[in-house]
Amino acid sequence: MNLLSKEAEAELVDRLVAKCTEKLLSVIENEYLKSPYIQQKSLMSETEITYPFLKKLEARGLKRVKLDDKDKTVFYKRSDVFELMDQLAE
Secondary structure, three states: OOOOOHHHHHHHHHHHHHHHHHHHHHHHHHHHOOOOEEEHHHHHHHHOOOHHHHHHHHHOOOOOEOOOOOOOOOEEEHHHHHHHHHHHHO
């Protein structure tokens, strides 16, 4: 027993696909618009990278970015982190 006609079911599927596509494009756009730099704390939280692993990445060439010598906040360039990880994975 079908609750919807084939036409209604097709319409519902089309609408769901359109909404999912819209949401996915929105997420992709928001990710793209993020700052090219990420705080160390946020990077560790988002990627579950540990502090010792970050130190190993730094030893392999990952550059820390600080606004000045007195500042304790550390940033990394997102693309540098993932490019270095890709190189190490090869």
